[in-house]
Amino acid sequence: MSYDQRYSGKIYDVAVIGAGITGSMTAYKLAKYKLSVIVLEKGSDIASGATKANSAIVHAGFDAVPGALKGKLNADGCRQIKEISEKLNVHYDNCGSLVCAFGEADERHLDLLYSRGIANGVEGMRIIRGDELFELEPQLSRECTAALFAPTAGIVCPWGLCIAVCEAAAVNGADFLFSYEAKKVEQRGGYLEINGDDTPIRARYIVNASGLGADLLVENDISPDGEEEPLRLNPRRGEYMLLDTSEGGVAKHTLFVCPSEKGKGILVSPTVHGNVIVGPNAHEVDCRDNTTTTPEGIDEISAGARRLIPHINLRAAITQFAGVRPTPTTKAKDFVIKTSKRFPTLLHAAGIDSPGLACGPAVADYIVGKLGEMGLPLLPNPDFSDSRPPSPCFKAMSDEEKAAAIKENPAFGRIICRCETVTEAEIVDAITRPVGARDLDGVKRRVRAGMGRCQGGFCSPRVTAILSRLLHKDMYDITKKGEGSEILSRPDDRD
Ligand SMILES: Cc1cc2nc3c(=O)[nH]c(=O)nc-3n(C[C@H](O)[C@H](O)[C@H](O)COP(=O)(O)OP(=O)(O)OC[C@H]3O[C@@H](n4cnc5c(N)ncnc54)[C@H](O)[C@@H]3O)c2cc1C
Incomplete structure (x- = not known):
């Protein structure tokens, strides 16, 4: 049987477009209900977009303005990633994070982040300084005057997490179709039809979790609250260096500087596989798939890393890479999870930029809740198995x-x-x-x-x-x- 016949002969309950963290987690959460689900992915594999190239930080949740979706979902997502990683055997480390202040102005910013964290439900945060700080992080610059310590933050293997939840969704019956670019959506009686390169896919409900492609699926279809213009996404690239495991231990926690209007700044962090990651910068690029690295970008992130750890050995870099953020044009810069203006059973999950990885499971819960409000029957699947086959290591x-x-x-x-x-x-x-x-x-x-x-x-x-x-x-x-x-x-x- 060809792929075409297998998938096109059926009307699915839900088609999820995109297998990044948002689409993968949504498929996993939907598998808990009596629903037929298909995931359509343009790339050849799970996590082909922003989810494959980011800092891999499970943020604690103190950055977002309280009341924003990011603020509401981050602490819950952070807690759930730890739980899911333990259950499905995903590389995760609850290493904690430090936002490092260099002087009085930065320290005032730490107070702001602390109060946001409290409002967003982040537990265990403390502002630390002096011996306590340098004992936690011996190689940290002595110019650092204080830090916001968030013990609930962690690091995860982003694609490992997506692969794990997709495997669990597949074990529970979800279908996956790769190298399939959804190009057009049309209403056909009681269902929607997605047209890609060849196979039409039919589904009663669609979740548009296509990352940087989210504003392009249906033209001018996403209206963020309080904005006159439809949502547009601007590609903003972040470049990285990955250091060899020989440098593992140079940072024991994720080390941030104080955030600016451009984002969370250049960080130094351990990775779950024992490497050290350095980056990202944040620059608008003209093309949504521009993941090239540049000499200037590498100089910029090198300088940022040395500010945190002056003696970091950047000659131990084994590779460079870049990821592209789907930065929304809205004033709030929040996630936009909204029903389509044109199709009442199409839900857009757009503008999922940082901390979209950390929020992943909570974003998926929010999406499932919205689908329920839109009329999708959510009957628990009594046969749901929250597991995946063990993999040898x-x-x-x-x-x-x-x-x-x-x-x-x-x-x-x-x-x-x-x-x-x-x-x-x-x-x-x-x-x-x-x-x-x-x-x-x-x-x-x-x-x-x-x-x-x-x-x-x-x-x-x-x-x-x-x-x-x-x-x-x-x-x-x-x-x-x-x-x-x-x-x-x-x-x-x-x-
Ligand atoms: C430089 C950088 C650093 C970041 N660091 C962090 C961090 O440390 N912690 C954190 O929480 N977040 C971080 N983020 C944000 C996080 O990576 C994103 O929020 C998250 O990965 C978005 O996931 P997504 O599934 O919504 O989108 P994506 O991962 O982009 O997935 C969308 C998928 O849809 C597919 N697709 C697109 N169009 C179509 C179509 N028409 N048909 C079918 N498939 C389609 C794409 O191929 C892609 O696989 C960072 C992002 C960047 C770029």
């Missing part, structure tokens, strides 16, 4: 466990990625799981093959061969991240 096994695993499955004895110690058995699992990997980046995000110091130089050909074997595809058709990113060129293409 060879690196984390004891010597005895490793020996037993190899005895049972010799593919555990074949190391494919040397930097991250990833075995063939784990790569096979990543490809054959529910919503499994279909390309090199998909394997990389699921098991970290290619994430290490050599950035895939050694393992990419081997992973390509495994993908080719398991997907029954020619090696020439294996891609890095979907069509147009083929790894090998055919001999007759080389003329």
